Amino acid sequence: MTSLPEPAPLPAVPPGAHPFPHAHLLGIEGLKPWEIGFLLGEAEHWVTLGRSAHKRDDRLASLTQINAFFENSTRTLLSFEIAGKRLGADVVNMAVQSSSMKKGETLLDTALTLNAMHPDVIVIRHDASGAVALIASKVDCPVLNAGDGRHEHPTQALLDALTIRRRKGRIEGLKVAICGDILHSRVARSNFHLLAALGAEVRAVAPPTLMPAGVERFGVAAFTDMDAGLEGADVIMMLRLQRERMAGAYVPSEREYFHFFGLTAKRLATAGDNVLVMHPGPMNRGVEIESQVADDIARSAITEQVEMGVAVRMACLDVLTRARRGVPGWETHA
């Protein structure tokens, strides 16, 4: 691998401001640039630890972390589990079949049940936008959003930013193209907020049927022509196209989608020379991305994103539990 650039400094915390005065992490929207920068800086530390032989830091020892996943997920759940365990927390996974929880009547009851077990942090994934915030309003401990509907997936955006910053040395001024099913993507929404806050030039590239209304209000330029959207891009973030979108008449076929919106080696040539390719996974090879591109280790940061995911989640778990652990300077912030 080529040597990486020296990273530009992260946004500084203004004098008198607290680096992260929030009880929960429910989304990126509304976070100050230095609050995002603070989490990224903390995560750097955990990248180093993760690469060492001794991966433990027991600062969350005796704390209970519940991962309540109301929607199926393997990699995010695993990432949060590893993050918690590396910090020494007692990690409990609660996988709730989304089918049995479809009736939201029991959601608040579930929250109260969880709360009665006195967890110290709860990580939640749910298929309804806003459901995590609703639970957070009913429990006494920090809540971390691991993805709610098509709303936000804050740790994914943080890990994407960490990946970009480590590869490119900065985020400010980069041209980042987010491509694919943006309409249904919480990853895209969190990235819009985060990348715009840190000064990137963000583009949304999607067929018109998968482009949400009003993206330009997020400070994002919308493109329905992939080649135009990729021109001069420093980073291309591909999104997963779910197969059921075909039945919903969002796109005519996988073949046509791949032809116009798939990331191929040929199409990559329109982007910048050192373009970085990303994907939150799991990938549909041959649908939104060509294998040749996905597996190009010089350009693809896809496996690195997974690594950064653990570090970012460790940082978030650490920061959100500081008040409970009585870390000096954090007592009043949860």
Added chain:
Amino acid sequence: MRPLAILGARVIDPARGTNTAADILIADRAVAAVGKPEIPSDAQRIDASGLVAAPGLVDAGVFKSEPAAFLAGGITRTLLMPDQSPVIDDPALAERAQRIGKPHVWVHPLAAATRGLAGSELAEVALMKAAGAVGIATGRRQIASAAVMHRLLQYAAAFDLVTVVHAEDAALTEGAEATTGETATRLGLASAPAIAEAVAIARDVRLAEAAGARLHIHQVTTAEGLDVIRAARARGARITCGTAPAYLLLNDEAVTGYRTFTRLSPPLRAEDDRRALLGGLADGTIDCLTSAHDPRGQDEKRLPFAQAMPGMSGAETLLALAVSAGENAGVPLSRLIAMMSATPAAIFGVPGGNLGVGAPADIVLFDPGAPWRIDASKFVSAGDNTPFDGLPVQGRVRWTVKGGEIAFAG
């Protein structure tokens, strides 16, 4: 029954263009005189100085019958949507529904257009008319099939029944929780474009014109919807429409924070639509104001936004919110009162809605200038769901008289 005298009120009777200080004498459940009548010595008297006396409100489209809440809101007659449990799709159910609130509130049922409101087979609408239904309604949803709608309107025309429609294209709005726009995008809510309304209105207007039927759009909420209605009227289509105060006072940004009390059907629209609606109120395109009273309990609202039931408890705040909206649009009070009494009464052919001699003595007495703050915890309604909780408003119902009897005193 003792006569009742309402003394010193400003009498606003839009049906007859009255807006003057007068006394009202009521005898035998009907208006006996308006002006300076001699008050019998045994009459019960209400000192109404400083108050407006208007026809009891006729609420053109509620989803739940709550007589006590209606009376607290000055509503003496309501049109009950067929979306009940069971659905009003049978003459016996229509007959039962129209007895619900008597004697103090008269509930006029709207017959389900299709069996079970499923949108496929016509219900016995003419038999239901004979049993007391004053119109036909599609309920909370559009009839998706243009063919079924066509036949329904042909049939309704033959029996001179007005058809009340929910104007949102069913396919466009399937699964939607909000109006397409920046707010829905930001919150990650499944959304449908506002054009779904104009598309639905355009289809139904054309079908109604072809059938020679009368059509009433229960709640128009968009600029495009209003434009379609204006154009249809210009052609001579027999189309009327209503809206609810929420669409005149709130836009889709009120949904921010996943406030499920702002989840309505149709959903709250963009600011441009809200302004267009105020224009439609001012220029007379909008005929009726309805509470669309649809109270929900906590169990139905304390849920993720996508799973919360749409609707708000509206009966008790209809008058005050209408006065507020009317002020924003520069609509005189007498016109607003007409939209909640004389006009809906005329469209659906129900008695009341005027204070002419011999008319049913259904009267609301309210203080148009009285400031108060909406407090959902004090609602008479079983549902405390209002997006307006805590809002300072003007205009307070003091008395509701139904059939010559004091049915509410606030």
